[in-house]
Amino acid sequence: MLSANLSAIFYLISGILFILALRGLSSPETSRQGNFFGILGMVIAITVTFLSIGNFSTGFVVVLIFLLIGGLIGAFIAYKIPMTAMPELVAGFHSLVGLAAVFVAISAFLNPEAFNLGSPGNIKLGSLIEMSIGAAVGAITFSGSIIAFLKLQGIMSGSPITFKGQHPLNAIILISIIVITYLLCSTQSSNLFWILLAISFLIGFLLIIPIGGADMPVVISMLNSYSGWAAAGIGFTLENTALIITGALVGSSGAILSYIMCKGMNRSFFNVILGGFGANEQSSSSQNKEQRPVKSGNADDAAFLMKNASSVIIVPGYGMAVAQAQHALREMVDTLKKNDIKVSYAIHPVAGRMPGHMNVLLAEANVPYDEVFELEEINNDFANADVAFVIGANDVTNPVAKTDPQSPIYGMPVLDVEKCKSVLFVKRSLSPGYAGIDNDLFYKENTLMLFADAKKMTEDITKNL
Amino acid sequence: MEIDPFIFRLSIFILSIFIGYYVVWSVTPSLHTPLMSVTNAISSVIIVGAIIAGLAGNSDSIFNTSSIFGFLAISLAAINIFGGFLVTQRMLAMYKKKKKDK
Numbered sequence: 019m020l021s022a023n024l025s026a027i028f029y030l031i032s033g034i035l036f037i038l039a040l041r042g043l044s045s046p047e048t049s050r051q052g053n054f055f056g057i058l059g060m061v062i063a064i065t066v067t068f069l070s071i072g073n074f075s076t077g078f079v080v081v082l083i084f085l086l087i088g089g090l091i092g093a094f095i096a097y098k099i100p101m102t103a104m105p106e107l108v109a110g111f112h113s114l115v116g117l118a119a120v121f122v123a124i125s126a127f128l129n130p131e132a133f134n135l136g137s138p139g140n141i142k143l144g145s146l147i148e149m150s151i152g153a154a155v156g157a158i159t160f161s162g163s164i165i166a167f168l169k170l171q172g173i174m175s176g177s178p179i180t181f182k183g184q185h186p187l188n189a190i191i192l193i194s195i196i197v198i199t200y201l202l203c204s205t206q207s208s209n210l211f212w213i214l215l216a217i218s219f220l221i222g223f224l225l226i227i228p229i230g231g232a233d234m235p236v237v238i239s240m241l242n243s244y245s246g247w248a249a250a251g252i253g254f255t256l257e258n259t260a261l262i263i264t265g266a267l268v269g270s271s272g273a274i275l276s277y278i279m280c281k282g283m284n285r286s287f288f289n290v291i292l293g294g295f296g297a298n299e300q301s302s303s304s305q306n307k308e309q310r311p312v313k314s315g316n317a318d319d320a321a322f323l324m325k326n327a328s329s330v331i332i333v334p335g336y337g338m339a340v341a342q343a344q345h346a347l348r349e350m351v352d353t354l355k356k357n358d359i360k361v362s363y364a365i366h367p368v369a370g371r372m373p374g375h376m377n378v379l380l381a382e383a384n385v386p387y388d389e390v391f392e393l394e395e396i397n398n399d400f401a402n403a404d405v406a407f408v409i410g411a412n413d414v415t416n417p418v419a420k421t422d423p424q425s426p427i428y429g430m431p432v433l434d435v436e437k438c439k440s441v442l443f444v445k446r447s448l449s450p451g452y453a454g455i456d457n458d459l460f461y462k463e464n465t466l467m468l469f470a471d472a473k474k475m476t477e478d479i480t481k482n483l
Numbered sequence: 484m485e486i487d488p489f490i491f492r493l494s495i496f497i498l499s500i501f502i503g504y505y506v507v508w509s510v511t512p513s514l515h516t517p518l519m520s521v522t523n524a525i526s527s528v529i530i531v532g533a534i535i536a537g538l539a540g541n542s543d544s545i546f547n548t549s550s551i552f553g554f555l556a557i558s559l560a561a562i563n564i565f566g567g568f569l570v571t572q573r574m575l576a577m578y579k580k581k582k583k584d585k
Binding site: 044049060081089111114124256269271274 | 488503513523530539547563
C-alpha cells in the first residue's frame with residue numbers, strides 16, 4: 019500500500035503531465051508527444067489509485083472488468099467515428115464526464131466513509147458543499163451535452179426552441195439550486211440531494227434548447243468548461259491534486275475557447291447563452307425581399323475562371339462538412355497546383371460546428387497544415403487573389419457585417435472575400451444563412467453563384483480543369 | 484493559527500487556472516478540435532474517484548448502491564479516456580506538413 023504522501027506526489031506528477039499534454043498542442047509537431055504525456059499521466063493516476071487502496075480482492079477484478087468494458091467501447095468509437103462527426107462525438111463525451119461526476123458524487127454521498135468524509139447524515143460541511151457543486155455542475159454538463167449532441171446529430175431540430183417566460187423560469191431554477199444546496203448542507207437530507215440532482219439535470223436541458231445550431235461552437239466549448247469545473251469540484255471532495263489541476267485546466271480551456279468563438283461572432287457570451295439568435299431575425303430579412311439579379315454559372319465556367327487564375331483562396335464552411343466534400347476539394351486543389359496555381363485555405367474562427375472543425379477535416383483530406391490560414395493571417399491576401407472559392411460558408415463572408423450597422427451580424431469579423439477579382443460561391447440555393455440575413459456577396463458584380471451540392475460541384479470542376 | 488488544508492488545495496486550483504489560461508492561449512487555432520478531445524480525455528481522471536467508490540464495499544458485499552455507482556462511473560470515464568486519447572491521436576496523425584520534395 020502506497021503512503022498518502024507518496025500518492026499525492028504521484029498525483030501531482032500526473033497533473034503536470036496533463037499540463038504538458040496541452041502545451042504540446044501549441045504546434046502540430048509537438049502535439050503527438052503531448053498526447054503521449056497525457057496518456058502517461060492517466061496511467062500514473064490510475065495505477066497510483068489502485069496501489070494506494072491496496073485492495074486486490076474480488077472488487078479489484080470487478081473494477082478491471084468495468085474499466086475494460088468502457089475502454090473497449092471507447093476505443094471502438096474512436097476508430098469508427100468519421101471526422102465529420104467530431105462535434106457530436108465531443109458533445110457525447112462531455113455528457114459522459116458529467117454523468118461520471120454525478121455518479122462519483124452520489125457514491126460519495128451514500129458512502130462517505132470510503133472517502134474519509136464523515137458518515138452518512140454527518141458529512142463534513144466543506145466536503146458536502148464541494149460534492150453538491152460537483153454533482154450539480156456534472157448534472158448540468160450531462161443534460162446540456164445530451165441536447166447539444168441531439169442537435170448536432172440532427173435528431174433534434176437545430177433551430178432555437180423558445181417559449182414565454184423561459185428566462186424567468188431558468189432564473190428561478192438557478193436560484194433554487196443555490197437554496198437547495200444551502201438547505202442540503204444544513205440538514206444533510208438525502209431527499210434534498212436527489213432534488214438537487216433532478217433540477218440540475220432539468221436546468222442543463224433548459225439552458226441549451228434555446229441555442230441555435232450555428233452557436234454550437236460556443237455551446238460545446240462552454241460544456242467543455244463545465245465538465246472541467248465538475249471534475250474540479252469532485253477533486254476538492256476527494257482531496258485529489260490531479261483532479262483539481264485537471265479540472266482547472268479543462269475549465270479554463272473551455273472558457274477561453276468560448277471566448278474566442280464569441281469574439282469570432284462579435285457577440286457577448288450572455289447573448290449566446292440567452293439564445294434564440296436567428297429565430298427573431300426572420301422578419302427583418304423578409305422585408306427587403308426585392309429580387310436582385312444574380313449571376314449563376316456551371317462547373318465549366320468555374321473551371322475556366324480558375325484555370326486562368328494565378329492564385330486561389332478557398333473558404334470552407336459547415337456546408338463542406340455536411341456534403342463531405344473535403345476529399346473532392348483536395349483533388350481539385352491538386353489539379354490546380356499542377357497548373358502552377360497558388361492555393362491557400364482561409365478559415366474563419368467559427369466556421370463549422372466546433373472550434374477547429376474545418377482544420378481537422380482538411381487535415382483528414384491530407385491538406386498540409388501550412389496551406390491553411392486563420393482569418394487575421396490571410397484577410398489581406400484576398401485583395402491580391404484572383405479567385406475566392408467559397409464552399410459551404412455563408413455568414414462569415416457577408417460584407418454586410420462591415421457596412422450595415424442595422425444588420426444583426428454587424429461588427430462580426432468576416433473574410434474579405436469580395437475583394438477578390440472574382441468569387442465562386444458554391445451553394446444549394448439563394449436561401450439566407452443561419453443568421454437569417456441575405457448575403458450581399460451573392461449580388462456582387464464579380465460573384466458567380468454555383469448552385470449545386472458542394473461535393474458534386476467540386477468533382478465536376480475537377481473534370482473540367 | 485493553522486492554515487486549513489482546503490486553502491492549499493484552493494491555491495493549487497487557482498494557480499492551475501492561470502497555468503491553463505496561458506497554456507491554452509498558446510494552442511494553435513488549427514488544433515482546437517484535438518484540444519477539446521484531449522481535455523475531455525484528461526478530465527476523465529475523475530475515474531480516480533470512481534475506483535475509490537467501486538472498491539469501497541467490503542469483501543462480503545462488493546455490490547452495494549454506492550459501489551455500483553462507482554462501477555458505472557468507471558465505465559463511463561473509461562469510455563472517455565480510451566475514446567478521447569485515441570481519437571486525439573487519430574486526428575493528430577493527420578496533421579502533416581507540405582512535402583518538401585514537391
